[in-house]
Amino acid sequence: MRVLGLVVEYNPFHNGHLYHLKSAKDLVKPDFTVAVMSGNFTQRGEPSVIDKFSRAEIALHHGVDVVVELPFVYATQDAGGFAFGSVGILHKLGIVTDMVFGSESADEEFLVKTAQILHEQPWRYQEILHVKLKKGLSFPNARKEALVEYAQEASILDPIRIMNIEKSNDILGVEYVRSILRYGSRIRFHTIKRIGADYNDPSFRGKFSSATSIRNLLRSERWNEIRKSVPEKSFEIIKREMNEGRGPVFWKDLDMAYMAKFRTMKRDDFSRIHGFVEGLDVRFEREARRSKSLVDFIERLKTKRFTFTRLRRMMLHAFFEMTSEFMGKVNTFGPQYARILGFNDHGRKLLKLLKETSRVPVISTASFYRKALKKALEENLEIDQGLYLRMFELDTMATDVHSLLFKNESQRVGGRDFRERIRIVHTNS
Amino acid sequence: MRVLGLVVEYNPFHNGHLYHLKSAKDLVKPDFTVAVMSGNFTQRGEPSVIDKFSRAEIALHHGVDVVVELPFVYATQDAGGFAFGSVGILHKLGIVTDMVFGSESADEEFLVKTAQILHEQPWRYQEILHVKLKKGLSFPNARKEALVEYAQEASILDPIRIMNIEKSNDILGVEYVRSILRYGSRIRFHTIKRIGADYNDPSFRGKFSSATSIRNLLRSERWNEIRKSVPEKSFEIIKREMNEGRGPVFWKDLDMAYMAKFRTMKRDDFSRIHGFVEGLDVRFEREARRSKSLVDFIERLKTKRFTFTRLRRMMLHAFFEMTSEFMGKVNTFGPQYARILGFNDHGRKLLKLLKETSRVPVISTASFYRKALKKALEENLEIDQGLYLRMFELDTMATDVHSLLFKNESQRVGGRDFRERIRIVHTNS
Numbered sequence: 001m002r003v004l005g006l007v008v009e010y011n012p013f014h015n016g017h018l019y020h021l022k023s024a025k026d027l028v029k030p031d032f033t034v035a036v037m038s039g040n041f042t043q044r045g046e047p048s049v050i051d052k053f054s055r056a057e058i059a060l061h062h063g064v065d066v067v068v069e070l071p072f073v074y075a076t077q078d079a080g081g082f083a084f085g086s087v088g089i090l091h092k093l094g095i096v097t098d099m100v101f102g103s104e105s106a107d108e109e110f111l112v113k114t115a116q117i118l119h120e121q122p123w124r125y126q127e128i129l130h131v132k133l134k135k136g137l138s139f140p141n142a143r144k145e146a147l148v149e150y151a152q153e154a155s156i157l158d159p160i161r162i163m164n165i166e167k168s169n170d171i172l173g174v175e176y177v178r179s180i181l182r183y184g185s186r187i188r189f190h191t192i193k194r195i196g197a198d199y200n201d202p203s204f205r206g207k208f209s210s211a212t213s214i215r216n217l218l219r220s221e222r223w224n225e226i227r228k229s230v231p232e233k234s235f236e237i238i239k240r241e242m243n244e245g246r247g248p249v250f251w252k253d254l255d256m257a258y259m260a261k262f263r264t265m266k267r268d269d270f271s272r273i274h275g276f277v278e279g280l281d282v283r284f285e286r287e288a289r290r291s292k293s294l295v296d297f298i299e300r301l302k303t304k305r306f307t308f309t310r311l312r313r314m315m316l317h318a319f320f321e322m323t324s325e326f327m328g329k330v331n332t333f334g335p336q337y338a339r340i341l342g343f344n345d346h347g348r349k350l351l352k353l354l355k356e357t358s359r360v361p362v363i364s365t366a367s368f369y370r371k372a373l374k375k376a377l378e379e380n381l382e383i384d385q386g387l388y389l390r391m392f393e394l395d396t397m398a399t400d401v402h403s404l405l406f407k408n409e410s411q412r413v414g415g416r417d418f419r420e421r422i423r424i425v426h427t428n429s
Numbered sequence: 430m431r432v433l434g435l436v437v438e439y440n441p442f443h444n445g446h447l448y449h450l451k452s453a454k455d456l457v458k459p460d461f462t463v464a465v466m467s468g469n470f471t472q473r474g475e476p477s478v479i480d481k482f483s484r485a486e487i488a489l490h491h492g493v494d495v496v497v498e499l500p501f502v503y504a505t506q507d508a509g510g511f512a513f514g515s516v517g518i519l520h521k522l523g524i525v526t527d528m529v530f531g532s533e534s535a536d537e538e539f540l541v542k543t544a545q546i547l548h549e550q551p552w553r554y555q556e557i558l559h560v561k562l563k564k565g566l567s568f569p570n571a572r573k574e575a576l577v578e579y580a581q582e583a584s585i586l587d588p589i590r591i592m593n594i595e596k597s598n599d600i601l602g603v604e605y606v607r608s609i610l611r612y613g614s615r616i617r618f619h620t621i622k623r624i625g626a627d628y629n630d631p632s633f634r635g636k637f638s639s640a641t642s643i644r645n646l647l648r649s650e651r652w653n654e655i656r657k658s659v660p661e662k663s664f665e666i667i668k669r670e671m672n673e674g675r676g677p678v679f680w681k682d683l684d685m686a687y688m689a690k691f692r693t694m695k696r697d698d699f700s701r702i703h704g705f706v707e708g709l710d711v712r713f714e715r716e717a718r719r720s721k722s723l724v725d726f727i728e729r730l731k732t733k734r735f736t737f738t739r740l741r742r743m744m745l746h747a748f749f750e751m752t753s754e755f756m757g758k759v760n761t762f763g764p765q766y767a768r769i770l771g772f773n774d775h776g777r778k779l780l781k782l783l784k785e786t787s788r789v790p791v792i793s794t795a796s797f798y799r800k801a802l803k804k805a806l807e808e809n810l811e812i813d814q815g816l817y818l819r820m821f822e823l824d825t826m827a828t829d830v831h832s833l834l835f836k837n838e839s840q841r842v843g844g845r846d847f848r849e850r851i852r853i854v855h856t857n858s
Contacts, residue, residue: 256833257689263829263843264749266822289829289843320693393695400692400718404685414692414718 003350004030005096005187006064007086007176009038009211011048012218013058013234016208021063023192024100032350034096035064036086037341038075039395040402043082045312046251047402049215050241053420056341060425061233065347066354067423068093069339071391072398073330076316079168081331083175084182088334091185094357095350099180103173103191110161111170111191115177117147117156125150138305169194183334218248245408251312253405254319255294261319262288262297273318274327280306284318319401320394329387336388337372339363339395342423361388366396366417432779433459434525434616435493436515436605438467438640440477441647442487442663445637450492452621453529461779463525464493465515466770467504468824469831472511474741475680476831478644479670482849485770489854490662494776495783496852497522498768500820501827502759505745508597510760512604513611517763520614523786524779528609532602532620539590540599540620544606546576546585554579567734598623612763647677674837680741682834683748684723690748691717691726702747703756709735713747748830749823758816765817766801768792768824771852790817795825795846 004024010017025033037059039052048055056067074085090096103111117125128149132142151157173191180187209217209229217226218238227235241247262284270281283301291297301311317327337360343351355362359381361372369392376383400414433453439446454462466488468481477484485496503514519525532540546554557578561571580586602620609616638646638658646655647667656664670676691713699710712730720726730740746756766789772780784791788810790801798821805812829843 254689256685259833259841260683260686260748260830261690263833264826291843292838292841319689397693401689404688404692409721412688412721414720 002028002030002098003096004028004033005090005093005099006033006035007070007090007101008035008059009042009048010055010059011038011042011211012050012055012214012230012238013062014209014211014214014230016210018062018231020102020192025063027100027190027192028098030098032065032347033063034066034068034090034093034350035059036068036070036089039069039072040399041072041076041316043075043077044309045076045314045316047249047254047405049218049249050238050247051402051416052341052399053416053423054237054241054246057423057425058234058237060342060344060347060423061427062231066343066350067341069341069395071335071339072394073322073327073391074335076313078310078313079172079175083172083179084331085335087176087179087185087187088183089338090187091180091183092335092359093338093354094359095354096187099176099187099189101169101173101176101189101191102194103169104194105161105170106191106193107161108191110157111173111177113151113157114147114174115181117150118174118178119181122150124153215248215250218242219250244411246406246411249402249405252294257401257404258294258315258319259288259291259297265318270318272323273314274322274324275314275317280314320397322394326390329384330391333384333387335360336383336391337361337363337369339366339392340422342425344425344427346427364422431457431459431527432525433457433462434519434522434528435462435464436499436519436530437464437488438471438477439484439488440467440471440640441479441484441643441659441667442491443638443640443643443659445639447491447660449531449621454492456529456619456621457527459527461494461776462492463495463497463519463522463779464488465497465499465518468498468501469828470501470505470745472504472506473738474505474743474745476678476683476834478647478678479667479676480831480845481770481828482845482852483666483670483675486852486854487663487666489771489773489776489852490856491660495772495779496770498770498824500764500768501823502751502756502820503764505742507739507742508601508604512601512608513760514764516605516608516614516616517612518767519616520609520612521764521788522767522783523788524782525616528605528616528618530602530605530618530620531598531623533599533623534590535620535622536590537620539586540602540606542580542586543576543603544610546579547603547607548610551579553582644677644679647671648679673840675835675840678831678834681723686830686833687723687744687748688717688720688726694747699747701752702743703751703753704743704746709743749826751823755819758813759820762813762816764789765812765820766790766792766798768795768821769851771854773854773856775856793851
């Protein structure tokens with residue numbers, strides 16, 4: 001039996017996603033397809049434009065059989081943490097055989113060899129890295145230069161190919177492979193070339209628009225253009241969510257929530273948060289006071305090195321008080337549960353199998369999360385109780401902050417994680 | 430030399446305040462008048478409708494010679510903490526001879542005798558109190574019943590008069606006198622009957638409107654009515670602030686800031702906060718998630734015992750993470766500094782004297798607050814360094830959150846405490 005695992009955001013699901021999904025299935029010919037999907041906040045450090053339940057629903061309509069939520073703590077991290085979480089879930093489900101991801105280069109040899117160096121950390125590589133760091137380079141740059149130099153010395157790989165590790169999907173690809181190695185997972189991976197608009201290109205380009213441009217179209221309610229860019233069922237569900245006033249949700253809507261909180265945080269509070277390196281604590285404290293708004297704030301913080309995406313992620317971590325200490329555990333032990341957001345008729349069988357094979361508790365009813373933990377501990381699963389609880393509670397907190405950003409006040413009630421039922425989609429496939 | 434000390438909020442300064450100020454001066458015939466005034470949040474747990482600098486400015490125009498800020502930690506407490514802070518400053522200034530406050534009963538014998546019992550805590554009183562508490566009464570009610578019973582037994586005071594301790598100014602009056610006893614202060618106190626509209630009456634009543642009704646008028650921009658209710662200079666300054674977009678600021682404007690934060694707080698976080706007794710931690714956690722808005726939230730929390738005012742104060746304490754441990758220190762050691770918001774020509778002389786007599790550092794330039802601390806420690810003033818710093822930093826954080834609520838975005842820049850100059854008002858008196 002072949003089970004295809006995908007890592008997705010679907011924010012929102014568009015024609016490019018559908019194309020990618022079909023290509024992946026053509027490649028693997030799986031019996032089942034499971035997607036690990038970000039919850040209500042994405043890797044860009046933003047709230048998702050519509051909520052995770054609707055995004056899961058759309059995915060189930062288009063050929064994903066089971067949607068598992070990528071916990072907030074992983075969904076909002078850089079490539080390394082994001083991959084460690086998502087591959088961790090696919091691996092721990094104990095049933096996924098193949099993984100497919102998009103890649104600009106689709107150069108699998110390069111991905112593997114680079115990942116191997118990062119995983120094995122050969123002594124000579126570490127030495128070069130150390131020298132680079134001492135020269136004052138940032139960690140990502142030092143790492144890249146060390147990789148190039150080491151690959152050259154050891155004649156492992158054409159350094160030119162490592163130099164190309166700038167594209168976001170290749171960086172992520174290396175991290176996926178590295179995580180597979182780290183978990184000692186037997187999942188096979190495949191790459192497919194990305195098509196259509198560049199994900200970050202905000203301009204609108206017809207049938208294959210990026211998720212970013214579709215979000216912009218949502219902001220200005222340009223429904224005709226949206227309709228061209230997303231599959232019909234996706235359009236229908238997005239439209240339904242807008243009509244109910246559950247979106248569109250944008251990062252700027254966090255203005256007051258963020259600024260008020262950050263103005264009560266001092267340097268020492270920031271310095272405890274994951275990722276606050278090199279004087280950023282001082283800068284966050286100072287600029288939160290100097291700025292007149294969230295947009296003003298991020299523009300003051302922005303540097304070549306601290307990109308908007310990275311800063312938005314740091315703000316999320318600061319807002320939810322995700323300390324370095326806690327994130328250290330998160331990035332050591334991996335996901336502690338697999339929360340199911342929905343399944344389709346076909347996926348129901350997979351879900352049944354999953355419950356037997358999974359090495360972490362499978363949560364299909366959120367309100368049983370403590371019960372699921374108890375059972376897992378009784379069955380001697382490798383679960384860290386404190387980590388499990390905090391990780392899950394952060395998912396629910398993230399949802400509760402996300403709901404506050406809905407346009408319709410009556411929809412802003414919290415506890416959606418416990419009120420919304422798991423999505424069950426009936427398909428004819 | 431007689432120096433009159435007043436405790437005020439002036440939110441905003443109106444005809445009733447002017448009348449009270451004049452009556453107090455007629456009574457004491459002081460050489461100087463100093464007012465301790467709440468900063469950017471008031472005892473009702475609300476942000477002040479216009480900011481503290483403007484409110485100080487107005488007071489200086491109308492016969493207050495020096496305005497000292499009541500630190501946020503005291504300004505936002507119940508009667509006991511509010512009085513301990515405000516009397517603490519008047520006492521520690523070392524130059525105030527007389528204090529005048531409004532009172533519904535103006536029954537000084539009653540105020541003193543009640544305060545004495547509370548201060549001395551006679552053994553028999555404690556015994557009765559203990560029994561009442563064991564019966565399950567809330568602390569304020571148990572205290573009141575114990576006072577009545579003890580006064581009756583000891584034939585100290587007509588218990589009927591204690592029963593009248595419901596009016597807010599009488600409760601505050603008892604606490605003022607108790608604080609005078611507690612500090613062993615030599616300040617003489619005087620009471621004057623309150624006149625005009627009841628402070629809490631939201632209806633509009635011509636020349637003597639309550640501050641509450643004037644704030645409501647500001648909300649609906651009914652300038653003609655406002656003009657009738659406040660002295661001319663007050664009107665002018667309020668108007669100026671509105672034109673600049675620095676208000677009017679209302680409690681409801683905190684909706685997003687509060688709800689987003691409270692939805693990230695768990696029961697244990699709330700239980701550490703000052704005043705979270707008897708399961709309120711559980712209720713705050715639960716209702717923050719069940720509510721669709723801040724107004725919905727407070728209405729769900731409201732009980733006979735937990736009034737809107739008390740709940741708003743608790744929300745402030747939770748938002749600024751003022752723990753029981755910290756507030757215990759606050760309410761043991763008293764104010765650690767006297768921050769001057771402004772003075773008039775006459776007040777300049779008083780300020781000079783103050784700097785000699787004060788037992789706490791007098792801060793006239795906020796950015797020197799660390800320098801002032803250092804000097805105070807060198808001079809062996811009785812200052813707790815940690816308490817001083819946190820108390821002052823909370824004042825600045827409160828200001829920075831308050832500024833975010835301004836109507837005009839460009840006015841929302843933080844750091845007003847350090848940017849705004851001390852108010853100097855030239856008067857001809």
